[in-house]
Amino acid sequence: MFKRVVVWFRNDLRVHDHAPLFFAAEKAGELIPVYCFDPRNFKKVSLGIDKTGNHRAKFLIEAVDNLRSNLQSLGGDLVIIQGKPEEVLVSLAKKHDAEAIFFSEEVTAEEKEVELQLEQNAWKQGIKTSAYWQSSLYHIQDLPFPVNQTPEVFTQFRKECEKFAKVQAALPVPKKINLPKNMSDLGDLPKLSTFGLKEPDLSSRAVLVFKGGETDGIRRLQTYFWEQDLLKVYKETRNGLLGADYSSKFSAWLSLGCLSPRYIYEEVKRYEKERKKNQSTYWLIFELIWRDYFRFICKKHGNKVFLLGGIKNNVDKWSRNENHFWKWALGQTGIPFIDANMRELNETGFMSNRGRQNVASFLVNDLGIDWRWGAIYFESQLIDYDVCSNWGNWMYVAGVGNDPRENRYFNIMRQAQNYDRKGDYIRHWIPELADIPGFDIHQPFELPTSLLKTYKIALGSTYPHPLVKYKAWI
Known part of the structure; x- marks a missing residue:
């Protein structure tokens, strides 16, 4: 057991099916949930392109804001900081006498380097770290092959996973989060201008008004599955171009972890029991497996995925x-x-x-x-x-x-x-x-x-x- 743990939120901006949050709540008396805006994610890259443009940044800020609200509903809150996570998180943990930092494991180069530096800096300060895998439908430990033997062809990957792997149950939302009483400075939510970005104009032609956050992600699922009963025709309509409902649009909320793939999977299975089971219900799971496939391919091949060849x-x-x-x-x-x-x-x-x-x-x-x-x-x-x-x-x-x-x-x-x-x-x-x-x-x-x-x-x-x-x- 720990007296106090920092929970670092990354691309997992939710309270449902959240392994670091769930296990921190079980193993620690007090939690300090933190989101860190890393300035490196808002720099200019090749051709003078913003690494994170204004639409994407706006969606992120909305998602962080919603995460804070959902943590507050559980008795906690969210500390919002800016800087290099591998440095400022360790400083925060040391300042508030936290014994460990829990976080979600990522797979690609920039994110892995931050994890490595965080672990090294924390170790020097006597602070433990725990990384949890939670980004995929199939847990990495349940794959029917070692990651370095992930099949190169999707069909083989899918068939082996479907035959030999099971999807773990989604973790419940913690009943209560105890925030340390001395946490007075929680930090303000940044504005787009903080990162040199302009507020995007609201398009009258947009297929859907996307709003970041777990609450809106769950609302979109409830609307698409249960209110409009559209899952049963997903396979037939998914290649559409116009309108809000030719596809689920879940990818927006999946990208920041506002929706858990296991939560979506469980809702599909419930839909199949209560409404209809057909090729369309299977196809949505099929698309989640595609998402897994690219994640494990990236873990297998490392930096090669960013190289020209x-x-x-x-x-x-x-x-x-x-x-x-x-x-x-x-x-x-x-x-x-x-x-x-x-x-x-x-x-x-x-x-x-x-x-x-x-x-x-x-x-x-x-x-x-x-x-x-x-x-x-x-x-x-x-x-x-x-x-x-x-x-x-x-x-x-x-x-x-x-x-x-x-x-x-x-x-x-x-x-x-x-x-x-x-x-x-x-x-x-x-x-x-x-x-x-x-x-x-x-x-x-x-x-x-x-x-x-x-x-x-x-x-x-x-x-x-x-x-x-x-x-x-x-």
């Missing part, structure tokens, strides 16, 4: 044309299906799964741009950014990851015909083209010059490469 060590074949990249990033390629998806991302911080596959394929397969630039841009913009899923998926599309195919190429016109045959998605996000009827809206070479100018497309010699291929598709 990926885990396949492919040779450097990429262009680094910044002009082409920024036309892609800003939705100015002249290809409406690509531009509409990028406009949605930039305006809302979200994009459908179908859209992500298409814009990623276009960047790496048509423009031939360094795939890591796309991964970095998604990291900045996506409110549901998850380091393992993001980098794993970009490797996959770029042909340097786990895709058993040599080249996963998306024919943009065929994709547009399959998923936006009437052009409604284009009209929604590129209203200046709204008067063009039917599928013609997808064919910019058929548009009047006046519309092209309105659309601000960079044509001709300034941007020849993708448009030449585009002509071939028409």
Whole structure:
């Protein structure tokens, strides 16, 4: 037993199914829950891109605020600090005579380095540390193979897990959290301006108003599963582009741990008992297994997932044309299906799964741009950014990851015909083209010059490469 323990919240901003919080409540008389805003997560990275953009940062701040409220409802509170966690957490623990620091284990380089430094600094001060695995559906100890033997092909990974591994029960919310009485300075919630970011405009075209936090994550699940009864058609609708309910949108809350994958799994199983069991209910679990897969692949391969050659060590074949990249990033390629998806991302911080596959394929397969630039841009913009899923998926599309195919190429016109045959998605996000009827809206070479100018497309010699291929598709 410990007298006092610091619980460090990371990408696990919830009180349900939270291993460090649950076991700290069992093993310690008093808890000091802490969230640390690390300034390194708000720096500029390649191409002058914000590592954390304003949509993603806003969602994070909302999630931390909600965590504080939920801890207060249990009799506790949340200390909010800024700085390098490996330094300021140890100082906080020492100041308040905490005997240990409990936290969630991560898998990728930056996070692991922070963990290592934290453990070393804490040890020097006589403070113990305990890391808990809780980010995946299947616990790492329950995998039917060692992590370093994780199958390279998803289908094999899934089948072995489904056959030989069980999903552990979600941990209950602690009944009470005892905060030390001398905790007077709990810290203020930062504003976006603290990190040099502007408040994003609220988009009237957004498919859903995403608000960070466990409360809103659970509310979204209750709405999607139980109030609107949409889980039973998830497999049929998940490739949609417009509206709030073509998919669950759980990824936003999963990314920061506002929702536990095991909690979602248990709700799916309850839905199957009380409502309906079919391919759609299975498919949502299937997607959670995909999420696990990329996490364990990242743990297996380490820094290779961030290298240009990926885990396949492919040779450097990429262009680094910044002009082409920024036309892609800003939705100015002249290809409406690509531009509409990028406009949605930039305006809302979200994009459908179908859209992500298409814009990623276009960047790496048509423009031939360094795939890591796309991964970095998604990291900045996506409110549901998850380091393992993001980098794993970009490797996959770029042909340097786990895709058993040599080249996963998306024919943009065929994709547009399959998923936006009437052009409604284009009209929604590129209203200046709204008067063009039917599928013609997808064919910019058929548009009047006046519309092209309105659309601000960079044509001709300034941007020849993708448009030449585009002509071939028409």
